[in-house]
Amino acid sequence: MDTSGSELSVLSAALKGAGIRMTHQRIEVFSELQASHGHPSVTEIYEGVRKRLPSISPDTVYRTLRLFSELGLIIPHSSTSSVTRFDVNVHEHHHFVCTRCSRIFDFTSSSIDPLEVPREAESFGEVQGVQLEVRGICRDCLRRERTQEE
Amino acid sequence: MDTSGSELSVLSAALKGAGIRMTHQRIEVFSELQASHGHPSVTEIYEGVRKRLPSISPDTVYRTLRLFSELGLIIPHSSTSSVTRFDVNVHEHHHFVCTRCSRIFDFTSSSIDPLEVPREAESFGEVQGVQLEVRGICRDCLRRERTQEE
DNA sequence: ATGCATGCAAATGCTTTGCAGCGTG
DNA sequence: CACGCTGCAAAGCATTTGCATGCAT
DSSP states (O other): OOOHHHHHHHHHHHHHHHTOOOOHHHHHHHHHHHHOOSOOBHHHHHHHHHHHOTTOOHHHHHHHHHHHHHHTSSEESSOOSSSOBEEOOOSSOEEEEETTTOOEEEEOOTTTOSOOOOHHHHTTEEEEEEEEEEEEEEHHHHHHHHHHHO | OOOHHHHHHHHHHHHHHTTOOOOHHHHHHHHHHHHOOSOOBHHHHHHHHHHHOTTOOHHHHHHHHHHHHHHTSSEESSOSSSOOBEEOOOSSOEEEEETTTOOEEEEOOTTTOSOOOOHHHHTTEEEEEEEEEEEEEEHHHHHHHHHHHO
């Protein structure tokens, strides 16, 4: 089955909706993403697109992927911020990760704890821990964005 | 309640067990971690320790935090690897994250899906998505480590 | 005493940014 | 045809590493 056409319309709609231009580079990065398996890195996308668009530069790929993330077309895995943060709390707990400021908030939940490891996950290797990861926009960022839009 | 003594014994045991020396720097980084709230970054720990140990260098903090991660005393949030990876799969799914090679494996689970957002998480802000994050060591890394130990 | 750990400084690698020219709408 | 987008090159950061000295065991 060929879904490339319908997928492209997703891109078209997303860009048009935000008043952003549809360029060759963006189209190629988008289709490379669709064709990719797993969780591609910037370099992997870059190398893939380069086969069809040899003149594309890495920074355009960076910019494009960031744009797509902002549009919600893709999700950067965990913190966008470059600094590593450490979890000192060794007890079972879950995370609310802010997709804007990348701060992490801990919580526990009586309704889901104790959380058990699904069978499906065990097949990948030796499990060390499980937790829920809730992505969202924290109160502070919501407030800041609201203020800026006024 | 003063738990610093008992916490330090955790450090002592972990280091002794691995045949690693107990130094001032390691003790100070460890207690700074205990005293920290949330999810400290390397810089935050460094600044904190520097008040008591002005001569400590950033790279020692880096090395120490990496050591503590390997010993399981702390958990680096998300991938240790510096490259950003993107999730192209917009459908609900979960992640098995390898703590060695930082590769991410997707899975879905009939036993837990659909996954609902716990009440506790909603108080932090606007929720965009939820997923399970299983941390562990993938098959490839397990095999590699077994081979090297022979 | 021995050799691991630290501090210093330089290197590395990912990602971002300023700017001039190009192409989309 | 205006303005946003790209490519280039250089800068910016977080993190890592080589090496000589110092300190824990």
